[in-house]
Amino acid sequence: xxxxxxxxxxxxxxxxxxxxxxxxxxxxxxxxxxxxxxxxxxxxxxxxxxxxxxxxxxxxxxxxxxxxxxxxxxxxxxxxxxxxxxxxxxxxxxxxxxxxxxxxxxxxxxxxxxxxxxxxxxxxxxxxxxxxxxxxxxxxxxxxxxxxxxxxxxxxxxxxxxxxxxxxxxxxxxxxxxxxxxxxxxxxxxxxxxxxxxxxxxxxxxxxxxxxxxxxxxxxxxxxxxxxxxxxxxxxxxxxxxxxxxxxxxxxxxxxxxxxxxxxxxxxxxxxxxxxxxxxxxxxxxxxxxxxxxxxxxxxxxxxxxxxxxxxxxxxxxxxxxxxxxxxxxxxxxxxxxxxxxxxxxxxxxxxxxxxxxxxxxxxxxxxxxxxxxxxxxxxx
Ligand code: ACO
Numbered sequence: 007x008x009x010x011x012x013x014x015x016x017x018x019x020x021x022x023x024x025x026x027x028x029x030x031x032x033x034x035x036x037x038x039x040x041x042x043x044x045x046x047x048x049x050x051x052x053x054x055x056x057x058x059x060x061x062x063x064x065x066x067x068x069x070x071x072x073x074x075x076x077x078x079x080x081x082x083x084x085x086x087x088x089x090x091x092x093x094x095x096x097x098x099x100x101x102x103x104x105x106x107x108x109x110x111x112x113x114x115x116x117x118x119x120x121x122x123x124x125x126x127x128x129x130x131x132x133x134x135x136x137x138x139x140x141x142x143x144x145x146x147x148x149x150x151x152x153x154x155x156x157x158x159x160x161x162x163x164x165x166x167x168x169x170x171x172x173x174x175x176x177x178x179x180x181x182x183x184x185x186x187x188x189x190x191x192x193x194x195x196x197x198x199x200x201x202x203x204x205x206x207x208x209x210x211x212x213x214x215x216x217x218x219x220x221x222x223x224x225x226x227x228x229x230x231x232x233x234x235x236x237x238x239x240x241x242x243x244x245x246x247x248x249x250x251x252x253x254x255x256x257x258x259x260x261x262x263x264x265x266x267x268x269x270x271x272x273x274x275x276x277x278x279x280x281x282x283x284x285x286x287x288x289x290x291x292x293x294x295x296x297x298x299x300x301x302x303x304x305x306x307x308x309x310x311x312x313x314x315x316x317x318x319x320x321x322x323x324x325x326x327x328x329x330x331x332x333x334x335x336x337x338x339x340x341x342x343x344x345x346x347x348x349x350x351x352x353x354x355x356x357x358x359x360x361x362x363x364x365x366x367x368x369x370x371x372x373x374x375x376x377x378x379x380x381x382x383x384x385x386x387x
Contacts, residue, residue, distance in 0.1 A: 011372050020271065024367070025206060029062060029355050030197040034272040039279065041195050042066070050282055055165050055190035056080060059137055059351035062195050063358060076134075077164075083131075083138035084159035084168065086146060087117040091156070094143060099151035103343045104227040106147045107140065108220050114139060115216035123214050123361070132215045133354040140350050141165070144343045145172035166190055169347070173336065182334055185286050189327060192279045193345050195352030197272075201226040205353045209360040210367045222353045223346050229266070232324075232349075235341040238267040239328035242302050251305040255313060267325030268310050274318035283326035290333050299329050 016022050031040040039046040042061050049058055056077045060068045068076060086094070090113055097106055114135060120128035146156055149172075157172045166187035170178035178186070196202070205222035209215075226232035245254045258265050270277055291297045307321050314320075331341050 011370060015372060018271070024198060024203060025360070026363075027197065027356070027359060028065065029352065029359060030195040032197050032272050034270070034274050037273060037275040037278045037281075039196070046192065046278055047282065050188045050191050053191060055187050055194065055348070055351070058191050058194050062351050062355040063133060079130075079134045080138045080165060081159070081161050081168075083134045084142050084161075086139055086142050087114075090114070090117065090143070091146065094147050095150045095156075097147070102227075103144060103147055103339055104223065104233075104346070107143060107343050107346055108223040108227070110143050111136065111140065111216055111223055112220035113216075115214050118214070118216065120214070129215075129358060129361070133358065136215060136219050136354055137350045138165075140343075141169040141347045142172060144340060144347060145169065148173055148337060148340055149175075170334070173340075178334075181290065185290060185330060185334065188282065188286060189330065189344065190348040192282060192323065193327075193348035195349070195355065199271075200228075200231050201349065202353060202356050206356050206360045207367045209357050210364055212361075212364065215354055215357045218357045219350060219353050222349070226346055226349065227342060232342045232345040234266050234322070235324040235328040235331070235345060236338050238324050239299075239332055239338050239341070241266050242299050242306070242329070245302050245306070247298065248301045248305040251302060252309055255306070255309045259313065265306070265310060267321055267328075268314065269319045270322045273320065273322065276320040277322040277325075279323035280321045280325050283323065283330055287326050287330050287333070290330060299332065303329055 014022075029042065031043070032038065041049060041058060042065050044053075044061065049061075053061075057068060057073055059080075060073060060076045090110060093113070094106065094110060118132055118135060120132050123129055123132060142159060149156060154175070157175045159168055160171055163171055163177075164183070164187070166189075167178055167183040170182060170186055198206070201222040204225035205218045208218040208221040229237055245251055255265065287300055287303075291300050303326065307325065310319070310321065327345070328338070328341050331344060332338070336344070
């Protein structure tokens with residue numbers, strides 16, 4: 007029997023493959039996440055964001071020379087083109103940093119040396135530019151809107167440490183640096199989520215990586231995707247204390263509202279990234295005294311498990327990331343841009359994979375509008 011469009015249709019394309027990919031792997035039932043075959047736990051334990059970006063793009067562990075060259079290229083590419091610095095420092099200060107980032111990643115194309123992006127050197131430079139410049143643009147906008155002077159990148163610092171330095175103007179502690187690095191690793195890739203799919207669709211029209219990544223940033227911004235980390239922190243702050251959690255959850259269930267940071271399209275167990283972040287948050291709170299939020303989060307996780315685990319709803323990565331960034335002193339609306347900064351590595355790897363083996367995305371639809379009818383001139387309506 008031939009399958010109809012109705013047989014094939016799945017709302018939100020749930021479970022429908024849209025490409026072959028060798029970049030990331032998820033087993034949502036067992037809570038497994040791997041980049042190019044390497045488990046997220048092993049990468050967080052042993053690697054750095056720079057190395058993870060290399061692995062995602064090129065598929066293999068780099069030799070020490072390859073890693074040193076790649077890291078040096080990233081350091082060299084951190085400066086934002088001067089005209090973009092001027093634009094960023096004239097944008098409305100109250101604008102959301104994700105809107106700034108979406109516009110500025112697209113604008114990077116105007117200052118890129120490449121034109122065709124079919125040459126492997128041009129491709130490599132464009133990918134480096136995106137990964138290196140996105141954190142600089144986030145830090146510049148954050149400082150400008152707070153009335154602070156720009157902090158230029160420091161070539162002696164690694165990717166995560168330099169980002170924290172450019173945000174605050176102070177050298178971060180080794181713990182803060184390591185935590186930021188792990189957060190970058192954890193968010194670097196996650197198969198065909200909405201933003202990566204968006205990047206691949208844009209790439210499939212033979213687009214440059216800046217345009218593809220700009221589309222992905224826009225898609226990530228929504229509260230059902232990257233925007234959830236910001237919402238989780240607001241939610242925990244509004245709950246106020248551990249004692250108020252049960253009432254909060256019961257109200258949400260009654261009003262059929264979703265609880266931010268809970269649930270995932272793919273994971274039907276606890277998101278492995280949430281477990282890693284939870285451990286980090288606990289370590290961080292041994293150093294920083296601000297454990298009220300963590301206590302509220304623990305209680306919320308406990309009650310959410312009690313109420314929702316039968317439905318396959320567990321904490322996702324965003325449940326703990328906001329608490330960690332908050333403890334690092336980062337402004338709440340910078341949380342999603344940090345997610346984007348990390349995900350640039352995965353997005354450019356998908357841009358390259360799609361470019362190397364492209365076919366234009368052009369799905370179909372099930373038409374349910376009016377049958378054919380005649381136009382009526384305006385005086386007869
Ligand atoms: N709180 C309460 N109930 C929920 C939640 C939640 N957070 N998430 C899903 N449900 C319920 C739904 O109400 C629905 O129940 P029903 O079958 O009784 O109607 C069922 O679980 C299925 O929900 P869907 O929204 O259809 O699941 P979907 O796979 O489309 O959504 C999503 C996944 C968007 C992540 C959803 O769980 C959600 O909105 N979570 C909150 C936002 C969030 O944390 N987003 C971050 C995702 S991770 C990331 O992007 C990095």
